[in-house]
Amino acid sequence: MASSDRTYSGKEVALHNSRESCWIIVHGKVYDVTDFLDDHPGGSKIILKYAGKDATVEYDPIHPPDAITTNLKPEKHLGSVDLATVEKVKVTITDEERARQERIAARPPLSEILNLHDFEAIAKHTMPEKAWAYYSSAADDEITNRENHAAFHRIWFRPRILKNVTKVDWSTTILGQKSSMPLYITATALGKLGHPDGELNLTRAAAKHGIIQMIPTLASCSFDEIMDTAAPGQVQFFQLYVNKDREITKRIVQHAEQRGIKGLFITVDAPQLGRREKDMRQKFEAEDPSEGAARAISSFIDPGLDWSDMAWFKSITKMPLILKGVQCWEDALEAYDLGLNGVVLSNHGGRQLDFARSGIEVLVEVTSKLKEMRGLSFPNEKFQLFVDGGVRRATDVMKAIALGATAVGVGRPFLYAYSAYGPEGINQALQILHDEFEMNMRLLGARNIKEVVAGMVDASNIHLHMVSVPADNLYESNYERLQGARLREIKNKL
Amino acid sequence: MASSDRTYSGKEVALHNSRESCWIIVHGKVYDVTDFLDDHPGGSKIILKYAGKDATVEYDPIHPPDAITTNLKPEKHLGSVDLATVEKVKVTITDEERARQERIAARPPLSEILNLHDFEAIAKHTMPEKAWAYYSSAADDEITNRENHAAFHRIWFRPRILKNVTKVDWSTTILGQKSSMPLYITATALGKLGHPDGELNLTRAAAKHGIIQMIPTLASCSFDEIMDTAAPGQVQFFQLYVNKDREITKRIVQHAEQRGIKGLFITVDAPQLGRREKDMRQKFEAEDPSEGAARAISSFIDPGLDWSDMAWFKSITKMPLILKGVQCWEDALEAYDLGLNGVVLSNHGGRQLDFARSGIEVLVEVTSKLKEMRGLSFPNEKFQLFVDGGVRRATDVMKAIALGATAVGVGRPFLYAYSAYGPEGINQALQILHDEFEMNMRLLGARNIKEVVAGMVDASNIHLHMVSVPADNLYESNYERLQGARLREIKNKL
């Protein structure tokens, strides 16, 4: 992209500080964004706050480095600035931020983190609120978001005994690629909100632990940065939001293939990114009228994508094609019949349609119907099933495997891991999962992933969506709870 | 109605301040209510409080303007009063009222209201207590009231993908009339309790958003006031409580038809208005022995109404006839066989018989049985099904549509919207619903209302009325909840 090589002084830039003429500085370059103000997905207000100033700090965690150069016409790339002459943006440390820094200092040592829940517990209190709101929020009343986890609790184990489980092996292959565990790091957006290295934390940890990362379209790091960070031979997948402009999509897909991506996961559950009220409400507290980060960054996604596009995808790439976000057997069947390579049974982490069922529930329906209608058995090399959403324990993964999934995607827990503890956090998270797999493979009586079979789980209650009859508050306020033995004069802790 | 044109002085009126001779002033007119005291549905005590005085402020939110002239014989309409000579009723502002005014001032700006729940959250704290008690109360233990909402949570979506959802359209027709959404404003009584403009707020908002208002018999505004406020061509329905005196009913119905009402919804679930204990209890706090607003205003309703009256209704009007308050398939079938135009599956917002099932549950039974017995499929132009009760999200509406309803009635949320924020509140409420429809139509994979079909929902648990086995308190008080990672010396927020 042709950028002028003129160098401006900070003073010069500072004059363009209004809606009429609005320049900003990002990474030492000067851009004229006057005409772009109304097109900015995040609204004009946030840009105007930095009119005539250096916006890098605000820009970085929300945008990949090349976002501005990609979206702004070349003639608006005005040139460089002499950073020495630019007035520093005064960063006032709020009381809230100071309190957060204190909480960061009070984190327990990483060795005391025992499970994936623990990372979330610490991240909740140590991440910037905005980042927490973006990562943790979900659609409407967040029913589906929580159901994703709860659904695993309706599946129980039928462990087998007296197998020689001296050696247990939970490695597997996913789309023909080796993985040290039957899970992959699924795509999540805006990785830098939680840590300045963003998605690179995931890339490095995936390499170290022999698992596969799915690179998101909406990464904070650029695709090439991530690919460049990968270890030699490291396997990666790519998650694709399809652009209204198919040429852009074609370019992205073919570039991904060229760089060695081993599987293309096309997101089909997000023709429009969801309303996530916690995220939106967080904005209000910051008196910022925009609609939350999610919608700001997603206006390019094409709601017109349909089944007829699938042939085109097959024509532009040889990568395995997987649909991410399938939610009923009818669509899984269609994907199979069209010759695609698999589907991710997913509701986008509960961030899209509330009351969508969990992926693990849909899995039961899909394997049963595809067996009935096409005679397929799962796991199946030719047409692989994946599940994501709500996973917190190796046992959750093992339930999905027993029910026919090839592997399971895990997203938020890894974000929380590095948001709370940086790169060491995600290493620890993966180590914990390895420990849990070793233990639970043994206890389930399975020596390898092929031995984790349907007979080892009872999923007969998976379709029960129960709501208790509303409480009879008058009756219950009269009922006096039984009081057991107590210490004299010492109140029971409860 | 012949009213004397004599003009009294305030002093003169003030002499008639006892049970023996009781005059009151309403809207500048003087009435002799001595003989009416014992017939007043709200009891004599509340009238005697204003004996010899101006009762307008107390009268207005509870009665339509013409209530007094309709109910009092013409000879008791004594004439006018010179208002300048009337002693002002001293309104003492209580501490409680002062606190309420402070809460009103502390409302968040309307732009921060994100969903229908939010209006209720604000209205609860800013409405007069009496109004809150009347609007929110329900029968007995309010089990059905809450079940109405909870039942929607037993229905889950089966969204379809890869439809071209660039354009989505959630408009529909209801009884042959266009509506911008598959919902209507259902009838609710005493609209002025929440805002001085009462039902007119709803009329204006309905016009603006292209939806249909159902005008209640027990409106605080008179029927004609509401009709006069309607925009040209605005479609409205009318909800009818049938009077013991059928001539009065005939007059009301034919007047409604004449003024252009497009559908007559005859309430059949309220031969007597329910005991709503929250409403009754609120009265006690005000040391007022009456039985709550509901029963006070409803003594005219005929508990003798029965199926044989239906032929008569068909003889007096050509408006579509719909029964409001059907609660089992047997009665829906009867309505169909009698040639009526539809039924509202409703339990009166949980305000009548506690443990009546929710409309959405009855819908599943009705469509199944009417298909079995009469070969009907739904939605059905000839015999339309409606549901009301418990709706808070566009997804709730879409569940009902998928299951065969033509449209859904929404009541309390709109009352809360204007009670909390006036006319702008209800505009915002409708705008939110439009936003939710747009998003969720896309996410469900339906381009228009016809594409919202039964296969898109899983309602297989709708008939589960579950109550957990009572808690084992001794066991649970011993069980020590797992404690996850925590910040050192900083207590977990939970």
Add this chain to the structure above:
Amino acid sequence: MASSDRTYSGKEVALHNSRESCWIIVHGKVYDVTDFLDDHPGGSKIILKYAGKDATVEYDPIHPPDAITTNLKPEKHLGSVDLATVEKVKVTITDEERARQERIAARPPLSEILNLHDFEAIAKHTMPEKAWAYYSSAADDEITNRENHAAFHRIWFRPRILKNVTKVDWSTTILGQKSSMPLYITATALGKLGHPDGELNLTRAAAKHGIIQMIPTLASCSFDEIMDTAAPGQVQFFQLYVNKDREITKRIVQHAEQRGIKGLFITVDAPQLGRREKDMRQKFEAEDPSEGAARAISSFIDPGLDWSDMAWFKSITKMPLILKGVQCWEDALEAYDLGLNGVVLSNHGGRQLDFARSGIEVLVEVTSKLKEMRGLSFPNEKFQLFVDGGVRRATDVMKAIALGATAVGVGRPFLYAYSAYGPEGINQALQILHDEFEMNMRLLGARNIKEVVAGMVDASNIHLHMVSVPADNLYESNYERLQGARLREIKNKL
């Protein structure tokens, strides 16, 4: 019984104040209880506390007036005492008692009591603790006790519309006797614990409201006192605990028949009275080692009673014979085959075997099986089914009637009514039930009790004994509840 007519002085009696020679005064008579000390069901300690003194105040609420004369040999009835010479037992009013008196003074006026729950709410705070413990306690973990109420919540209504319900009549006949409601006052022990008039409160209220009282074997008032208090023609039933000594039982039964009792309810679920830990724990607080009131008074009950006794009962009385405490269809069938007149499906208010099912659940099983095996339909004149336990609303009663019961027994709520408000309390309780019946008969669309039929309820979930999977506390402590709109700087009431 021959009692000496000697008159003692208080001083004389006071000498016999030890385990070696222990005399007590009750109602002005002197008794030598030295030999009886170890036979006293309530233990010797409580008697010794009154050795040589007047024990009337302690004696009265626990024993019928004739208990001491019946249980003590005639030669131990020493004669009268000159009460003027007896030192008054100093009653120290404890701080706790003073606080209770204050709470009694703070009761809301009876007109503000709106439902049966309300009586319990007030009684809990105003009754003596011992009385509350005895009335409210139940077996083991009190699971069945609460299930009795909860089970009604698994039954929902299918109301019918457009019946002419101008007149509704909820009177019925029970064992051929008229009753103004389809319920009766069931037998409960120790009525004087809650009010000095004990069971007489119930007798009088039953007369006034035209309902039937079942007189308990373990009444605080004597059987004849109760019969003497009854109004002319008042119908009463009798509940029988069968004595190990059948001659005593025969005498009691024939005396009851002679005095006009219209039905004999033989308790069969209490071969031994239950361990009620709340009652027992209350004793510890009072540093009294006895096992709670229940077991103290019940040692005479015969655990050897069996089916073969039924022929004998038929030989000694012509009263209708009903078994109280049947809990499965097999035993109901046996009772029918033996020619008995009915059964009460009951678990003794949850006071005997914990995890016994509720009567209302057993009712569904019994009607279904007796239809299948003997072709019976219910309600049935020849073999009547009753249910008790957990009833708080007229709707609870109506559910039982719809499912085939002839009538329902109500116990604790009436005790709480008179314990909280004396005789007026129970009048109000019955009036509330009448009001609820009137309203709910109309709303259900039933003009009389015969029209309350099985099609009006959905009891399809009655056999579901569900327990939620234990909570995932780590996950839930991480999940941040959605926060809706709030007033600025004013905390949400919740």
Add this chain to the structure above:
Amino acid sequence: MASSDRTYSGKEVALHNSRESCWIIVHGKVYDVTDFLDDHPGGSKIILKYAGKDATVEYDPIHPPDAITTNLKPEKHLGSVDLATVEKVKVTITDEERARQERIAARPPLSEILNLHDFEAIAKHTMPEKAWAYYSSAADDEITNRENHAAFHRIWFRPRILKNVTKVDWSTTILGQKSSMPLYITATALGKLGHPDGELNLTRAAAKHGIIQMIPTLASCSFDEIMDTAAPGQVQFFQLYVNKDREITKRIVQHAEQRGIKGLFITVDAPQLGRREKDMRQKFEAEDPSEGAARAISSFIDPGLDWSDMAWFKSITKMPLILKGVQCWEDALEAYDLGLNGVVLSNHGGRQLDFARSGIEVLVEVTSKLKEMRGLSFPNEKFQLFVDGGVRRATDVMKAIALGATAVGVGRPFLYAYSAYGPEGINQALQILHDEFEMNMRLLGARNIKEVVAGMVDASNIHLHMVSVPADNLYESNYERLQGARLREIKNKL
């Protein structure tokens, strides 16, 4: 084992206080553990804390007396020490410990303990935290741990009436041995953590009450100590963890048989001992990096044990062979087909695989399938079924018996009983169970254990693993709970 008979002085020993040369004193003997440091299952750190010192106090509750002599080569047994010359290990009493001592003093008298829950309530507050953490902890989220108890609550009784229950007898035979109740004390490790007499408390109480103790491999007391403590003729079982070195196992088994053990329970659900996070977290609070007591003591267990080992067991002993930890019918069937004598349906108290089903649930599946496939009925003399986990009441036991179990294992409650109250505690616990059996046999209508049959329970919901749909927090925070009658100006206790 040859131990040097040299006697050292404390000073001499104290010189060996480093990783380079590390001696410790246990029970007056000196050991050189330098080479053993890295092999110590509990880690080297805890040993080094006592380098050169007397470690007896720390050693005792975790190890059987012979652990050190068994695990350390004879040449490292250096000899004796003159204890008078050994510097006392200063035991600083922490504030926490002082508070615990106060709580111990505040225990209610044993006579006020009414049920098994009560022991746990007191033990929780009076045991050392470490002991509480070890005894009460379970796997992962402790879902299975709590499900074990909860599952009993899905089983309800169908009691029979009018049996002559004057005499009831709940004794039975287990593996041909008499037991006064249909339960046995199951094996649990590290008994001395709760009380210095450890498992001997159980041995003595078992003798006194005529029940059977299962001696654990991981007892704090040595096997022979326990056997020596047993009363003449007292029946005991033995629980076996199979050692990687089968010769050791053979020696242990044959020694057990020789000493009169009447049943060998081979644990098959613990190829590796579980991760119990509460236990692990407790260690962190003590700044001790080891992985919790459980894993420290279990490294010898052979994960290679498999079905082919069963023939070998039959070749080395004539004791009845029972598999402990069977969790599905397939494995129970295999055990039967191999001619074993029974299985314990158990998930190791929820301490191994989370989401394993409860033993009581598996029992229903096993009896049904073994009847279907081998025509077996239960209880069955030849192939006996046992259940453990979650038992707190005699009713829990009776449910298992009704469903076909021969007897039920009870573990933690007895540990809590003696941890809270010493040997008297466990006597009281057993007495309470006897009382509960007597009462509940009568109330169920069973005169002996054979009469406790399947028709007496409704277990139709046992396989329901339900999870409520996640709460709609916005709706619920708006819903205003009904408020019943209250005392004026006196806040409701709730």
